[in-house]
Amino acid sequence: GQSLEQPSEVTAVEGAIVQINCTYQTSGFYGLSWYQQHDGGAPTFLSYNALDGLEETGRFSSFLSRSDSYGYLLLQELQMKDSASYFCASPLRGGGNKLTFGTGTQLKVEL
Amino acid sequence: DAMVIQNPRYQVTQFGKPVTLSCSQTLNHNVMYWYQQKSSQAPKLLFHYYDKDFNNEADTPDNFQSRRPNTSFCFLDIRSPGLGDAAMYLCATSRAGGPEEQYFGPGTRLTVT
Numbered sequence: 348g349q350s351l352e353q354p355s356e357v358t359a360v361e362g363a364i365v366q367i368n369c370t371y372q373t374s375g376f377y378g379l380s381w382y383q384q385h386d387g388g389a390p391t392f393l394s395y396n397a398l399d400g401l402e403e404t405g406r407f408s409s410f411l412s413r414s415d416s417y418g419y420l421l422l423q424e425l426q427m428k429d430s431a432s433y434f435c436a437s438p439l440r441g442g443g444n445k446l447t448f449g450t451g452t453q454l455k456v457e458l
Numbered sequence: 459d460a461m462v463i464q465n466p467r468y469q470v471t472q473f474g475k476p477v478t479l480s481c482s483q484t485l486n487h488n489v490m491y492w493y494q495q496k497s498s499q500a501p502k503l504l505f506h507y508y509d510k511d512f513n514n515e516a517d518t519p520d521n522f523q524s525r526r527p528n529t530s531f532c533f534l535d536i537r538s539p540g541l542g543d544a545a546m547y548l549c550a551t552s553r554a555g556g557p558e559e560q561y562f563g564p565g566t567r568l569t570v571t
Binding site for chain 1: 489498499500501503506508513548550552554555556557558559560561562563564565
């Protein structure tokens with residue numbers, strides 16, 4: 348089986364930096380994706396880490412450590428519009444074209 | 459330039475009355491997915507198509523069926539909706555072998571009365 352655990356909620360202030368963690372347990376692992384979902388909206392792809400290390404895309408960065416079965420999404424210069432749910436997700440080894448989603452983290456950005 | 463389109467955006471149906479949700483894509487992706495998402499939960503995969511090959515999740519109720527008549531279109535049929543089927547239904551697509559990056563439609567919010 349495969350499971351990805353995230354904190355249920357994170358709160359931070361505008362302009363700050365926040366890290367959303369994802370720990371996983373899996374019998375096989377390809378890589379880690381991150382999705383953003385605003386209330387009432389659809390998930391939007393943010394990034395994918397196939398290899399260990401840090402991937403940077405503007406204000407957002409994503410990190411993966413296979414040896415620790417752990418990854419995180421780093422959001423810098425937080426803005427109010429970053430308030431959303433964030434999901435890590437992983438393709439299933441041997442699972443064809445499927446993703447397993449993490450439990451999700453609700454990020455609240457305050458003034 | 460919408461890439462994954464879902465209709466309708468909001469659907470109200472009566473308990474037990476069949477309903478069909480539709481999804482179309484302009485990305486020409488091989489894979490199409492249907493997810494169910496309830497409040498404060500992660501999307502739950504119901505089934506997916508690789509081209510015309512249908513892949514059902516083991517825990518998807520028989521009440522849920524799907525059709526993919528061509529590359530662009532996919533339908534979700536709920537044969538006898540129950541109150542527990544009220545949810546957001548999300549359609550997504552991906553390239554073959556690229557499930558890590560999925561493109562989601564805006565979703566259909568289903569209400570069962």
